Amino acid sequence: MTVKIEAFLLTERLVLEPVRELHARELFAPLQDARIFTYMPEDPPGTPEALAIRYHLWERRVSPDGNERWLNWVVRLATTGEAIGLLQATVRAEAPAIVAYLLFPAHWGRGYAREGLSRVLRLLFEEYGVVCAAALVDTRNARSIALLRALGFRLAQTVRQADFYKGRVSDEHRFQLPRAVWLRR
Ligand SMILES: CC(C)(COP(=O)(O)OP(=O)(O)OC[C@H]1O[C@@H](n2cnc3c(N)ncnc32)[C@H](O)[C@@H]1OP(=O)(O)O)[C@@H](O)C(=O)NCCC(=O)NCCS
DSSP: OOOOTTTTTEEEEEEEEEEGGGHHHHHHHHOHHHHTTSSSSSOOOOOHHHHHHHHHTTTTOTTTTTEEEEEEEEEEETTOOOOEEEEEEEEEEEOOEEEEEEEOOTTTSSSHHHHHHHHHHHHHIISSOOOOEEEEEETTTTHHHHHHHHHHOOEEEEEEEEEEEEEEEEEEEEEEEHHHHHOOO
């Protein structure tokens, strides 16, 4: 792979900037909104320092065993530079690349997730040679499911009791988008 891993990605309304440790201070406060985590088996970050440790790890851009590329971006409005969310992709050698995303709630309902994720998918399919993208979604997460369907993802599998978190059990949809389907859009 010869892709420049630290590259910024641009769309009509967004700038996607690779996440760095220094972003923890800026993102800690907006990540405290519990609505973001309603359907995710995690809590808002505990402290800016804990978030900085996580982002420091992400800055490696590769898993310790070398088998995964960790791509992640702060999503910014091109007009103001305001951070509005995060996008991620885990590129694996022999398996679908897994995408993940979140927007801060004030920015839901404007098509920003669709626009940003679409740019990331283009990078994965056209520059990383990924043959299939996948996403794992709580079956109740209607907004996320609508986003995936709008981009051409199809339901591949539903796993009952896929997650146990804080005494809550959740079912999970596994969505997939093969490159061939993406190219036919
Ligand atoms: C999942 C999530 C990113 C979806 O955000 P979103 O803003 O609903 O997603 P989209 O970018 O696809 O926007 C679609 C909405 O924007 C509207 N929209 C406005 N302008 C638009 C445009 N130019 N293009 C496309 N859609 C547009 C659409 O009509 C749609 O509105 P609706 O929700 O009222 O039907 C968001 O809900 C979120 O961050 N949730 C918490 C984290 C999470 O659950 N992540 C996923 C874990 S699997």
